Amino acid sequence: MSVPLIDVQNLNIQFHTGEGLITAVDDVSFRLNPGEILGIVGESGSGKSVTAKALMQLNAGNAVIGEKTKLLLHHQGAQIDIAKLRKPKELLIARGGAISMIFQEPMASFAPAITIGAQMVEQLRIHAKMTKAEAKAISIDMLNRVGISEAPKRFDQYAFELSGGMRQRAMIAMALSTNPALLIADEPTTALDVTIQAQVIDLMKDLVRDFGMAIIFITHDLGVIAQTADRVAVMYLGRIVETGPVRDVIRNPQHPYTIGLLNALPKLDNLDAPLTPVPGDIPSPLERPLGCVFNTRCPQVIAGRCEGNVPQLHNLTDDHAVACFAKEPVPA
Amino acid sequence: MSDKPLISVKGLSVHFEVGKGVMSRKTILKAVNNINLDIPKGSFFGLVGESGSGKTTLGRAMLQAAPISEGSITFDDGDGPLDIASLRKQALKGYRKKAQLIFQDPYAALSPRMTVRDIIAEPLEVMKITKTRAETDNRVREIAAMCRLNVEHLRRFPHAFSGGQRQRISIARALVASPSFLVADESVAALDVSIQADILNLLKSLQKELGLTFLFISHDLSVVAHSCDHVAVMYLGRLVETAPTRTLFNTPLHPYTRALLSAVPSLDPDDRGKGEKLTGEIPSPINPPPGCKFHTRCRFAQDKCKVDEPQLRKLGDEHFVSCHFAEELAGK
Numbered sequence: 039m040s041v042p043l044i045d046v047q048n049l050n051i052q053f054h055t056g057e058g059l060i061t062a063v064d065d066v067s068f069r070l071n072p073g074e075i076l077g078i079v080g081e082s083g084s085g086k087s088v089t090a091k092a093l094m095q096l097n098a099g100n101a102v103i104g105e106k107t108k109l110l111l112h113h114q115g116a117q118i119d120i121a122k123l124r125k126p127k128e129l130l131i132a133r134g135g136a137i138s139m140i141f142q143e144p145m146a147s148f149a150p151a152i153t154i155g156a157q158m159v160e161q162l163r164i165h166a167k168m169t170k171a172e173a174k175a176i177s178i179d180m181l182n183r184v185g186i187s188e189a190p191k192r193f194d195q196y197a198f199e200l201s202g203g204m205r206q207r208a209m210i211a212m213a214l215s216t217n218p219a220l221l222i223a224d225e226p227t228t229a230l231d232v233t234i235q236a237q238v239i240d241l242m243k244d245l246v247r248d249f250g251m252a253i254i255f256i257t258h259d260l261g262v263i264a265q266t267a268d269r270v271a272v273m274y275l276g277r278i279v280e281t282g283p284v285r286d287v288i289r290n291p292q293h294p295y296t297i298g299l300l301n302a303l304p305k306l307d308n309l310d311a312p313l314t315p316v317p318g319d320i321p322s323p324l325e326r327p328l329g330c331v332f333n334t335r336c337p338q339v340i341a342g343r344c345e346g347n348v349p350q351l352h353n354l355t356d357d358h359a360v361a362c363f364a365k366e367p368v369p370a
Numbered sequence: 371m372s373d374k375p376l377i378s379v380k381g382l383s384v385h386f387e388v389g390k391g392v393m394s395r396k397t398i399l400k401a402v403n404n405i406n407l408d409i410p411k412g413s414f415f416g417l418v419g420e421s422g423s424g425k426t427t428l429g430r431a432m433l434q435a436a437p438i439s440e441g442s443i444t445f446d447d448g449d450g451p452l453d454i455a456s457l458r459k460q461a462l463k464g465y466r467k468k469a470q471l472i473f474q475d476p477y478a479a480l481s482p483r484m485t486v487r488d489i490i491a492e493p494l495e496v497m498k499i500t501k502t503r504a505e506t507d508n509r510v511r512e513i514a515a516m517c518r519l520n521v522e523h524l525r526r527f528p529h530a531f532s533g534g535q536r537q538r539i540s541i542a543r544a545l546v547a548s549p550s551f552l553v554a555d556e557s558v559a560a561l562d563v564s565i566q567a568d569i570l571n572l573l574k575s576l577q578k579e580l581g582l583t584f585l586f587i588s589h590d591l592s593v594v595a596h597s598c599d600h601v602a603v604m605y606l607g608r609l610v611e612t613a614p615t616r617t618l619f620n621t622p623l624h625p626y627t628r629a630l631l632s633a634v635p636s637l638d639p640d641d642r643g644k645g646e647k648l649t650g651e652i653p654s655p656i657n658p659p660p661g662c663k664f665h666t667r668c669r670f671a672q673d674k675c676k677v678d679e680p681q682l683r684k685l686g687d688e689h690f691v692s693c694h695f696a697e698e699l700a701g702k
Binding site: 081082201202203204231232233234235236237239240258259260261262264265284285288298299300301302303304305306307309313314315316319320322 | 565
């Protein structure tokens with residue numbers, strides 16, 4: 039087996055809050071190969087963003103990473119455990135060096151009083167140690183590549199002068215200019231109109247092909263996942279409940295939560311299908327259910343089993359795994 | 371559904387003055403321009419469009435919450451027609467009991483300092499609909515139960531509720547004065563998928579139970595396809611197509627509607643890269659292009675489209691399209 043780019047092992051994240059210690063991510067493990075697109079899908083509170091931010095140590099100061107957690111990055115022949123990095127200089131590899139991130143709201147991600155160009159040049163000079171002129175040339179080239187017209191003019195503009203779609207393109211250009219091995223995209227198209235979303239998705243797929251980087255694509259939208267990802271991990275209340283190739287998971291969902299999500303989704307190709315909500319509400323993080331995290335809403339709950347025990351991911355096929363007692367093979 | 375429309379919009383324009391400064395000339399933003407539209411009584415009428423299309427402004431004009439520059443809106447629930455633009459003082463207060471708005475963000479719409487009971491009761495007290503506190507309490511409990519809120523929880527504050535429950539509180543508040551017409555502006559957009567289906571089903575069942583008419587404003591075509599019986603599509607302040615839902619989704623005639631439909635990410639991973647992709651972005655409504663507003667992004671645009679603005683034409687049973695070449699494009 040080839041060496042994965044990212045190997046996340048037993049990721050645990052808790053937050054200290056005024057109301058006590060809350061668990062955001064609970065024993066999450068996954069691997070990502072170079073050039074692969076992994077979709078992480080989940081609703082609010084599922085821990086998908088917190089998981090991704092941990093790879094850049096971007097979670098707030100009240101976050102506590104579990105002791106057994108390993109966040110291994112294989113980059114240029116070296117193996118680095120991101121969870122162990124402490125000094126700001128060491129952290130640069132995870133923050134823009136090997137890993138870049140694009141966010142949902144591009145207006146909030148650019149500094150409002152500094153031109154787009156100055157921000158692009160600054161980060162290139164930090165990560166790639168080049169002169170201002172070189173950095174400017176590369177920045178304008180990147181702006182061109184993401185389909186921004188009049189790139190030299192845009193270079194000198196401020197974020198507010200660009201439309202939402204343009205800003206997201208500029209964000210992508212900035213994230214890719216340091217040529218990262220992994221791009222984390224956290225709901226990059228959620229704030230965009232559908233016609234612009236389609237353009238940005240196409241752009242990202244083109245860039246993966248050209249640059250060969252891996253992407254972690256975080257979204258609540260299963261349609262976006264279906265159109266972009268190679269593999270998908272479905273998260274609920276901080277745990278991966280199902281993972282596998284995107285075709286298998288969407289066409290043959292196994293976990294009751296994945297099935298529930300797909301049934302709740304309005305589909306354009308079948309207007310007669312009724313919308314079936316997942317019963318109940320997502321529990322508050324302060325009232326995390328014991329046992330299987332989904333047992334309070336699960337239609338297939340096994341009394342006496344799911345409330346007390348935590349199901350682990352087990353493989354159904356080579357790649358398709360599900361964490362559910364109802365789907366375990368019956369012992370012969 | 372009766373033949374007589376509840377709301378009849380004739381030649382409606384809503385213009386805003388923007389950028390009026392000491393030195394600069396005042397510019398006019400034409401948010402809604404020359405719209406003709408009938409909303410049948412008892413319908414669940416969908417209004418779709420991207421940001422900047424004017425869908426929210428049109429909905430607000432129907433509630434006299436946006437200035438009506440030209441044209442008229444007539445509301446007729448059987449108690450005599452009302453001309454919305456000319457309503458003042460008492461007559462306007464009377465109309466407020468009949469027409470209500472449900473907002474998008476259930477986190478911003480509810481006062482954190484009021485109990486759920488007070489939030490729902492406020493319209494009754496402000497509009498002096500109930501005489502005694504006991505009467506108010508009865509009505510609040512009745513509507514809360516109808517919106518599937520736990521009556522035991524009425525003394526709590528909004529922070530104790532999840533997004534879905536908060537949206538049910540907003541709906542209860544909008545319905546407490548027994549309106550006949552509701553504008554739901556992106557009312558499920560902020561909700562998670564598993565909850566969204568629940569709120570949609572609730573709105574639909576309330577509509578049937580109470581005989582309400584809904585204007586359902588949304589950017590999400592799949593949601594509109596599943597909940598509405600009529601749909602109108604807006605682009606840059608104009609109505610480009612309106613039809614019964616099935617007709618619109620099965621045989622869209624306007625190139626913009628077609629592009630919008632194909633931009634919705636399909637759940638089928640094998641659909642990747644299919645469909646017509648729109649290039650460019652929605653032009654600024656301050657400086658809209660001449661002729662057909664869509665010609666700058668339309669792949670079928672011809673010379674005529676650049677100078678001559680198409681009007682809404684009837685091309686089928688209740689199917690109206692504003693495109694010069696709709697018939698010729700039908701098969702393409």
